[in-house]
Amino acid sequence: MTNAANIHFRTCNLCEAMCGLEIEVQGQEILAIRGDKADPFSRGHICPKATALADIYHDPDRLRQPVRRTAVGWEPISWDEAFDEVVSNIKRIQGEYGRNAIGIYQGNPNVHNVGAMFYSPPFVRTLRTKNRFSATSVDQLPHHFAAYFMFGHQLLLPIPDVDRTDFMLMLGANPLASNGSLMTAPDIANRLKALQKRGGKLVVIDPRRTETAVLADTHHFIKPGSDVLLLLALLQTIFTEGLASPGALAAHADGLDTVQQAVADFTPELVAGPTSIPAEAIRQLARDFAGAETAVCYGRIGVSTQQFGGLCHWLINLLNFVTGNLDSPGGAMFTLPAIDVVGITTMTGQTGHYGRWHSRVRNLPEFGGELPVSALAEEMLTPGEGQIKGMITVAGNPVLSTPNGRQLDEALAGLEFMVAIDIYINETTRHANIILPPTTGLETEHYDLIFHVLAVRNTAKYSPPLLSPAENARHDWQIFQELRRRMVGQPLPTRHSPQGKLDFFGRMQPDQIVDLALRFGPYGAHGFNQKKLGQQGKQGLKLPNLKRQVHGVDLGPLQPILLQRLCTPNGRIQLAPELILADLDRVRQTWLNGPTNDQTLTLIGRRQLRSNNSWMHNSPRLVRGKDRCTLLMHPDDALAHNLTNGMMVKVRSRTGEIQLPLAITETVMPGVVSIPHGWGHDREGVRLGTAVNHPGASINDLTDDQQIDQLTGNAAFCGVPVLVEPAV
Ligand SMILES: Nc1nc2c(c(=O)[nH]1)N[C@H]1C(S)=C(S)[C@@H](COP(=O)(O)OP(=O)(O)OC[C@H]3O[C@@H](n4cnc5c(=O)[nH]c(N)nc54)[C@H](O)[C@@H]3O)O[C@H]1N2
Numbered sequence: 001m002t003n004a005a006n007i008h009f010r011t012c013n014l015c016e017a018m019c020g021l022e023i024e025v026q027g028q029e030i031l032a033i034r035g036d037k038a039d040p041f042s043r044g045h046i047c048p049k050a051t052a053l054a055d056i057y058h059d060p061d062r063l064r065q066p067v068r069r070t071a072v073g074w075e076p077i078s079w080d081e082a083f084d085e086v087v088s089n090i091k092r093i094q095g096e097y098g099r100n101a102i103g104i105y106q107g108n109p110n111v112h113n114v115g116a117m118f119y120s121p122p123f124v125r126t127l128r129t130k131n132r133f134s135a136t137s138v139d140q141l142p143h144h145f146a147a148y149f150m151f152g153h154q155l156l157l158p159i160p161d162v163d164r165t166d167f168m169l170m171l172g173a174n175p176l177a178s179n180g181s182l183m184t185a186p187d188i189a190n191r192l193k194a195l196q197k198r199g200g201k202l203v204v205i206d207p208r209r210t211e212t213a214v215l216a217d218t219h220h221f222i223k224p225g226s227d228v229l230l231l232l233a234l235l236q237t238i239f240t241e242g243l244a245s246p247g248a249l250a251a252h253a254d255g256l257d258t259v260q261q262a263v264a265d266f267t268p269e270l271v272a273g274p275t276s277i278p279a280e281a282i283r284q285l286a287r288d289f290a291g292a293e294t295a296v297c298y299g300r301i302g303v304s305t306q307q308f309g310g311l312c313h314w315l316i317n318l319l320n321f322v323t324g325n326l327d328s329p330g331g332a333m334f335t336l337p338a339i340d341v342v343g344i345t346t347m348t349g350q351t352g353h354y355g356r357w358h359s360r361v362r363n364l365p366e367f368g369g370e371l372p373v374s375a376l377a378e379e380m381l382t383p384g385e386g387q388i389k390g391m392i393t394v395a396g397n398p399v400l401s402t403p404n405g406r407q408l409d410e411a412l413a414g415l416e417f418m419v420a421i422d423i424y425i426n427e428t429t430r431h432a433n434i435i436l437p438p439t440t441g442l443e444t445e446h447y448d449l450i451f452h453v454l455a456v457r458n459t460a461k462y463s464p465p466l467l468s469p470a471e472n473a474r475h476d477w478q479i480f481q482e483l484r485r486r487m488v489g490q491p492l493p494t495r496h497s498p499q500g501k502l503d504f505f506g507r508m509q510p511d512q513i514v515d516l517a518l519r520f521g522p523y524g525a526h527g528f529n530q531k532k533l534g535q536q537g538k539q540g541l542k543l544p545n546l547k548r549q550v551h552g553v554d555l556g557p558l559q560p561i562l563l564q565r566l567c568t569p570n571g572r573i574q575l576a577p578e579l580i581l582a583d584l585d586r587v588r589q590t591w592l593n594g595p596t597n598d599q600t601l602t603l604i605g606r607r608q609l610r611s612n613n614s615w616m617h618n619s620p621r622l623v624r625g626k627d628r629c630t631l632l633m634h635p636d637d638a639l640a641h642n643l644t645n646g647m648m649v650k651v652r653s654r655t656g657e658i659q660l661p662l663a664i665t666e667t668v669m670p671g672v673v674s675i676p677h678g679w680g681h682d683r684e685g686v687r688l689g690t691a692v693n694h695p696g697a698s699i700n701d702l703t704d705d706q707q708i709d710q711l712t713g714n715a716a717f718c719g720v721p722v723l724v725e726p727a728v
Pocket residue numbers: 106107108109113135138139140301305394395396397398400401402421422423424426438439440441476605606612613614615677678699700703717
């Protein structure tokens with residue numbers, strides 16, 4: 001190791017934006033983290049969280065060795081002892097109560113971790129439990145649902161072609177704070193400004209005038225949870241005014257007439273009241289959208305995590321389709337990344353499934369092998385065969401991130417055994433008997449298996465590990481591999497095992513798998529599907545040459561590709577899947593049966609640039625300054641409730657109550673209040689020295705595990721009825 005400062009280039013793995021970082025290091029010391037101006041995709045953009053990567057690495061609270069909870073506190077133990085205790089407890093519980101008595105929850109950072117993406121599925125399969133949960137069902141499940149039923153593959157997700165569109169209609173997303181989601185587009189603010197500069201328009205639909213809404217050409221407030229009505233009325237207008245022009249794709253799609261009939265009675269006049277958007281504005285929006293040279297409708301968390309999340313994403317795909325903007329430049333397109341996850345999973349038959357089993361207590365359907373996490377606590381709390389008695393949490397903090405978190409908190413406390421694979425003792429992992437801490441961020445190699453699939457351009461980049469892990473430290477993938485080995489009870493086969501069976505995950509390293517996947521991918525040295533997909537060969541990618549391109553490679557803008565990729569049984573786009581269509585009745589019952597209860601306020605969430613879900617509040621530089629966990633309320637509501645700015649208020653819902661400071665602002669619409677998620681660190685036993693001094697309160701103590709999108713099972717965070725009063 002030399003003592004001179006070195007420059008290292010890598011991709012930030014914290015959020016979906018995949019920003020290129022330029023990191024100056026001396027030995028194991030990080031001198032500076034800057035944006036990498038030579039990264040062709042992110043062009044030097046970073047946000048304040050990137051610098052906190054160093055804080056996580058140095059954080060004295062971060063676990064570096066397995067720990068066991070005892071009556072007198074946490075004691076460090078060896079990896080061998082930890083693995084032994086974990087596997088013997090899993091086996092004991094499954095032996096005694098059946099295999100479904102072990103549940104597993106996988107959180108968001110899994111998806112940002114190539115090792116975990118490769119090695120956790122084979123481990124999870126060894127559990128043979130139906131009680132599998134993840135952050136997907138508090139997030140993007142409705143996107144997968146719509147993709148699966150319309151295009152036949154849960155990962156065929158349309159991505160807004162933001163760099164080429166002339167008109168972007170954005171619902172329930174605030175990329176200026178979140179940096180974009182299911183739209184990996186680093187430096188999104190400048191991409192949106194470029195859209196405006198070339199004469200295009202950005203329209204934002206959000207109950208709050210967000211940072212993105214301020215930038216937009218037009219912003220409409222909308223009543224939380226009513227987006228389904230707006231989308232229906234937009235489609236209705238496009239049909240009745242003869243503005244539909246689906247173009248060439250129409251010849252490959254079933255059900256257009258059915259859709260037209262299904263939406264026929266949702267006139268702008270009908271939905272104006274419930275959405276609070278005037279009928280004329282809806283009509284104009286439909287005309288502008290359909291009339292633009294190219295246009296794209298994009299919806300994210302605000303329309304995914306609501307009662308009609310599934311319908312919203314179906315309708316968004318339809319809007320893009322009927323205006324000729326699906327799979328077309330400037331519209332909603334599909335990626336062809338260097339590691340072709342959709343292609344590979346299509347070949348292996350892993351396109352998704354639905355309803356193969358149901359949750360025991362509430363009978364909710366699985367999707368893609370997982371049950372809705374809103375059902376997790378009740379599966380632990382309700383006695384009977386199949387009750388969850390032991391849990392595994394991996395890179396997740398469901399106590400703060402899933403609805404009715406308090407109930408889950410209590411349920412976890414009552415388990416016979418829990419193991420967490422996590423770097424911190426936080427609100428969730430404090431309940432574990434054993435915590436297995438992996439290496440983190442800068443200590444690991446990185447290839448964005450998933451976010452290249454969701455990016456607005458085809459790009460590829462590989463980041464080698466930068467810092468050496470502590471002695472004896474294990475990567476996530478090594479933890480999964482060892483757990484699996486001990487579950488199976490025999491050495492895992494090598495790549496050329498005597499059984500002749502290929503087992504990539506037995507002895508191969510993640511970078512060997514990345515290399516293989518690149519070589520056989522669409523741009524690869526052995527890219528056998530290159531011709532099939534109509535791509536001209538680029539540089540013949542393989543890991544060694546990708547490694548040399550330290551800033552990453554640009555593989556060009558997205559190309560039309562949907563027809564080659566469709567996985568529906570008849571090979572055609574399904575515009576009107578029966579299951580989805582049937583859910584329209586629920587819309588009528590919910591929204592169109594007279595006035596709703598106006599006594600209560602309606603709660604929504606929000607994201608903040610210096611937070612990353614629940615787990616980065618232990619970085620001092622990210623929590624500095626004013627308390628960010630506040631309740632936003634419109635001045636009219638504050639007046640009506642006799643509340644003043646800055647006072648502590650009590651917020652109550654069916655599930656619980658919390659206290660936090662009030663911030664009065666005209667940026668939320670009347671009747672709506674907003675609280676950011678991921679706060680609430682003041683629970684006993686949390687070992688996050690900085691975060692506990694900036695605890696905030698958890699919005700998910702107010703959200704409701706019973707409030708879900710009944711179609712998809714996704715949590716419905718948007719639009720929780722709450723009462724607000726002064727805290728005394
Ligand atoms: N009300 C409300 N609730 C929400 C949302 C909302 O908008 N409103 N958003 C939802 C969304 S979109 C999401 S994705 C979820 C997120 O929900 P979760 O994934 O459950 O929560 P995170 O806060 O991301 O927790 C990440 C955990 O991973 C650990 N960790 C970090 N890096 C690593 C690593 O490299 N390896 C391992 N093993 N562990 C690591 C952290 O210590 C932390 O415990 O929250 C959801 N909850």
